[in-house]
Amino acid sequence: MPMYGDQGNKLVQHAKRTQNLAHLPPYQTELVRAVTREVRDLDKDVASLLEPFQGSFDPSADQATACTLLVNHLSMRRNKRCLLAYHRTRTDKLEELIWSGSDVLDLAGQQAGGANGGAPAADSGASSSLSPQEEDYFRQYGDLLAAYKGQWTDIDLTGSLEPPRDLFIDVRVLKDAGEIQTEYGAINLTKNSQFYVRQGDVERLIAQGYLQKLG
Amino acid sequence: MSYYDIDSILTDAEKIPCTFQVDIPDLGYLDNTPTQPLKAGTKVNLPLWLAEMLAIANTGDAEGKSFVTFDLPPALGNDVVQALKADPRAVPLRDQSAHFYGLATHMMELSEEQELAAALRKTFVTRASEVALHARKVGGVGHKGKADEGSNLGIGGAGEEFLRGLDEWERKLFRKAHDGAKSGKEWMEGVKKH
Numbered sequence: 001m002p003m004y005g006d007q008g009n010k011l012v013q014h015a016k017r018t019q020n021l022a023h024l025p026p027y028q029t030e031l032v033r034a035v036t037r038e039v040r041d042l043d044k045d046v047a048s049l050l051e052p053f054q055g056s057f058d059p060s061a062d063q064a065t066a067c068t069l070l071v072n073h074l075s076m077r078r079n080k081r082c083l084l085a086y087h088r089t090r091t092d093k094l095e096e097l098i099w100s101g102s103d104v105l106d107l108a109g110q111q112a113g114g115a116n117g118g119a120p121a122a123d124s125g126a127s128s129s130l131s132p133q134e135e136d137y138f139r140q141y142g143d144l145l146a147a148y149k150g151q152w153t154d155i156d157l158t159g160s161l162e163p164p165r166d167l168f169i170d171v172r173v174l175k176d177a178g179e180i181q182t183e184y185g186a187i188n189l190t191k192n193s194q195f196y197v198r199q200g201d202v203e204r205l206i207a208q209g210y211l212q213k214l215g
Numbered sequence: 216m217s218y219y220d221i222d223s224i225l226t227d228a229e230k231i232p233c234t235f236q237v238d239i240p241d242l243g244y245l246d247n248t249p250t251q252p253l254k255a256g257t258k259v260n261l262p263l264w265l266a267e268m269l270a271i272a273n274t275g276d277a278e279g280k281s282f283v284t285f286d287l288p289p290a291l292g293n294d295v296v297q298a299l300k301a302d303p304r305a306v307p308l309r310d311q312s313a314h315f316y317g318l319a320t321h322m323m324e325l326s327e328e329q330e331l332a333a334a335l336r337k338t339f340v341t342r343a344s345e346v347a348l349h350a351r352k353v354g355g356v357g358h359k360g361k362a363d364e365g366s367n368l369g370i371g372g373a374g375e376e377f378l379r380g381l382d383e384w385e386r387k388l389f390r391k392a393h394d395g396a397k398s399g400k401e402w403m404e405g406v407k408k409h
Binding site for chain 2: 016075
């Protein structure tokens with residue numbers, strides 16, 4: 001029996017799955033559209049139900065209409081809650097990703113490369129798993145965080161909370177990352193090469209998945 | 216429970232049996248007959264988010280009658296409750312409802328079933344200690360020496376069966392207890408090293 005609220009429920013089940021994933025699954029454009037359409041239809045129904053009363057509806061005089069209105073209203077409210085919860089789950093995830101140092105391009109690459117995305121799939125013209133609004137949110141939140149961090153130049157707020165055991169570590173390069181500048185000169189990070197570097201210099205690159213820490 | 220809480224929203228989608236008290240021409244679709252009016256006395260399974268408000272809303276009628284009356288869902292039916300009274304650990308709650316306790320607390324808010332509430336309380340307490348016991352075993356906490364994270368040495372047979380039957384709330388409890396025991400162990404090992 002298809003019923004008002006069923007589509008919204010699907011959306012929330014997606015959100016539930018999203019909570020347990022490390023990456024963000026594709027945005028459910030169709031489903032979101034279907035739920036908003038349902039709300040608009042319900043709103044139209046309410047308007048046409050109330051029209052003959054010319055603004056003087058008495059619920060106790062017409063219980064059947066009152067009940068229909070209540071059901072319509074509750075269905076709209078339910079859909080609203082489902083929509084908000086779905087989007088909130090995703091923005092929470094986005095904020096988490098920003099704090100851990102991922103970027104939008106990485107996300108698109110992951111989606112194209114399947115679950116693990118080990119292969120360099122970023123340039124295959126994959127569409128992002130974010131909606132355009134989410135991409136906007138991601139960018140602007142990233143800017144906010146950067147501005148916030150800028151106030152303390154000597155502390156990296158998104159750095160690791162674990163005190164390092166060693167100042168220098170061995171790393172292997174997983175993806176070409178170009179040249180980086182360190183206190184000891186420039187290093188050219190090409191794929192599959194190995195380096196002995198100062199941990200502080202490469203922490204961001206490890207978090208972004210360019211380098212792998214060895215040992 | 217928060218407005219945005221996913222589990223709470225999913226709990227609200229659980230259906231309970233309702234009986235309509237009034238004729239309503241436009242709601243036939245709820246009984247799968249969109250062209251027919253919905254007659255008083257029709258039984259329909261409605262999700263909690265709808266049933267709850269319809270049951271407590273005032274129809275404006277002098278006798279104080281509501282739009283629908285509801286019964287306890289099968290998950291809280293006599294058979295299940297009798298089984299829970301016999302041995303709470305032997306019932307796979309998940310088969311009744313993935314959000315068994317969420318559904319149960321909702322129903323307890325809507326009706327006054329003292330005996331059922333007591334049985335549910337006892338169920339939770341008995342099962343919670345069992346959950347805690349399993350959570351300590353998994354991952355090798357308590358197995359000295361051959362402790363290896365992720366090893367399932369502790370559970371097997373009956374234990375696995377029990378864990379499969381946990382409802383969503385109990386699963387959370389299990390995860391918390393398990394993670395807690397694991398982090399505690401890791402911390403202790405860290406202390407020894409330095």
